[in-house]
């Protein structure tokens with residue numbers, strides 16, 4: 411087990427792999443890791459190659475950069491080109507393709523696009539440049555949305571009139587439901603997202619076992635965390651139980667972070683529906699600013715094209731995000747589509763399945779193929 | 790943007806703005822701790838930082854674990870750290 415030797419505690423990892431192999435037996439299991447951080451760990455550490463062939467991991471929609479639809483990127487670019495605007499964005503969003511280029515291209519063409527680490531940096535730029543209008547391109551799940559919300563509360567308290575937010579915040583539960591409703595995928599359980607759960611806690615996932623009869627185990631980001639969470643899923647299934655369990659209790663609390671949830675609810679409300687790249691429209695799956703924050707809402711302050719743009723034909727990000735195909739099964743993977751020239755969003759962020767696989771997975775897979783086996787079979 | 794980076798609280802800077810100075814891999818930076826208001830953070834405590842905000846309180850062992858696995862991520866972690874170093878969160882409201 412070549413990969414396992416590189417783990418923090420190889421003997422614990424070996425024991426977990428043995429346990430997983432035993433409980434899986436001759437049956438086949440498909441588990442989805444919802445979070446892009448997990449996808450990254452899985453490819454980075456070759457976890458798919460230490461698992462028995464009967465246990466398959468499929469990648470979910472939990473990479474916020476990956477799920478932003480083309481039309482919203484076009485809207486962002488149009489905001490960036492508004493006269494007098496300083497457009498601020500996380501670095502991850504700069505290369506995400508819209509229908510006519512990305513934010514980097516807009517910057518090269520003269521738009522004042524600046525990349526920031528934090529929404530507070532964007533607010534700082536607004537305070538420092540009272541003569542300009544500063545727009546912050548807000549993306550992310552419940553992990554980053556509370557930060558945007560707190561920044562807006564500060565902007566209001568300080569009466570910063572030249573700051574607004576283009577909200578593309580999304581919530582994690584509706585896409586999980588959409589995937590459970592999707593006919594083209596049979597799943598046996600989920601690895602629940604780690605950091606999102608520090609905010610929302612464990613309760614919002616209860617519908618997964620209660621309504622769909624599938625187990626969900628919230629997992630940390632270490633290879634051992636992932637292996638342990640898989641073992642916990644199998645234990646549940648073998649004992650005939652279906653529940654929400656927490657492997658990452660070192661960090662995630664049952665109730666989440668009530669303070670962050672209260673701030674979220676004060677600033678944001680659910681949109682009736684929102685388009686997800688590859689997944690289509692999902693109802694009540696995204697956050698917009700409440701009316702009390704209208705003057706900070708870029709969608710109210712500016713006229714946006716707001717056009718729906720179909721994903722490029724060649725790109726199968728949608729299937730990748732639903733776990734229907736693996737990145738390497740996309741026809742343009744690694745040829746026309748690479749991290750330098752991404753066609754789809756899944757190739758942009760390091761947490762996107764295509765990029766993670768491009769960077770790490772290929773060599774592991776090739777190594778496994780050369781060895782002529784999955785590494786575990788030589789145990 | 791999705792990475793949680795462990796940092797250790799050095800001092801509380803400004804209680805109004807809920808800011809604190811943290812040490813991240815030997816470099817100090819100002820972050821916002823308003824989302825952990827209920828935790829009564831004190832110097833010496835470890836937190837996971839997302840986009841300039843402390844998102845969860847963790848213990849020292851978890852901080853070491855998280856740091857070790859981030860370092861294994863290579864480029865993605867370097868990018869996140871350099872973004873954090875470039876961050877200019879400060880406590881003054883007047884600019885500068």
Ligand code: SF4
Nearest residue numbers: 726727740747754764
């Ligand atoms: S390889 Fe590129 S084009 Fe294919 S699904 Fe992934 S991001 Fe889309």
